[in-house]
Amino acid sequence: MKPEVQPNKIVVLSGSGLSAESGLPTFRDSNGLWNQYAWHEVASPEGWQARPEAVLAFYNERRAKAAAVAPNAAHRAIAALEQAYEVVVVTQNVDDLHERAGSTNILHVHGELIYARGTSDARLRYRIDAAPITLGQLCEHGTQLRPDIVWFGEPTQFMEEARAHVASAAKVLVVGTSLSVYPAAGLVKAARGRAEKVLNCLDFDKVPFGYTFMQGKATEVVPALVNTWLNQAQSQA
Structure with missing residues (x-):
């Protein structure tokens, strides 16, 4: 049984393209x-x-x-969502840029460099x-x-927890991932049909079903989207 959708919950699925905009090579x-x-x-x-x-x-x-390197505008915008939403970041990145930007609930499915x-x-x-x-x-x-x-050939971490978070999210943002590394890439399919689903990536094969593609740099697209979502939360308060 899938978990119920929580109307105030956002899940962000992030990949190396997000950190690349901070100057960190993929x-x-x-x-x-x-x-x-x-x-x-x-x-x-x-x-x-x-x-x-x-x-x-x-x-x-x-x-x-x-x-x-330092967190960029997209990292900081994602952290700002916590002003109005329950936010879970599920990241394939092994850096700590999300943490340094201020995000507090992060699942590193591929491990962490700082450990x-x-x-x-x-x-x-x-x-x-x-x-x-x-x-x-x-x-x-x-x-x-x-x-x-997590090296190639080793089991990815927190996958069941991450899948449950995506399935219970009212909004899902996919940013900076090519959707080519599995099993993490398969998490996009766990999102509910009625959830608002947005994809902002520069290198991928096709837009997953049900997702809206927002073209452009994450440092430009994500802050604008976050402002829209924060305004929505304010208007509904």
């Missing part, structure tokens, strides 16, 4: 180490086993780049912010720390 566009290795060498359990030092260096570089975790079954987790992880840096159980990132 995963596949990252310079440096990405050009030296195939994806499975720096973003898979097999790559971790074969070249842990290369994996750590790659994610240390990504972590430093993420720390050096490291041990490789024991306990998966002990530590906040490291912009600090690098080094080979030989261990968790309390004596296992090597790794990025707390």
Whole structure:
């Protein structure tokens, strides 16, 4: 049974295109180490086993780049929705730009750069912010720390919770994702038919059924849409 639609609830599904407008390269566009290795060498359990030092260096570089950029107008607008709505952000992004913009309810389905975790079954987790992880840096159980990132071949996090949130939302905003990475891309199908559904992405194959496509940069489209939704909430108050 699907959850009931909550008229004051907005779910935002965000992807790397949103952070790219802050100057953060997308995963596949990252310079440096990405050009030296195939994806499975720096973003898979097999790559971790074969070249842990290369994996750590790659994610240390990504972590430093993420720390050096700031949330953009779209991030800040999404956070502003909390003035009038219950807002859940479901993001494929591993940076903390949503948090720094002020959003308070965020599901990172692909993990977070600002955390490291041990490789024991306990998966002990530590906040490291912009600090690098080094080979030989261990968790309390004596296992090597790794990025707390979902690699290719590992299960995506919070999917059932995210699907339930989308299914109970009165409004759904999809921004900055190519809708090509599954299972996260499939979340758009969980939205109810009567929900207001908006898509703002620059690189995707087709508009999902029932969604309204709003063309343009997220930093321009999202603030304007948020103003409209905030005005709607004010008029209904």
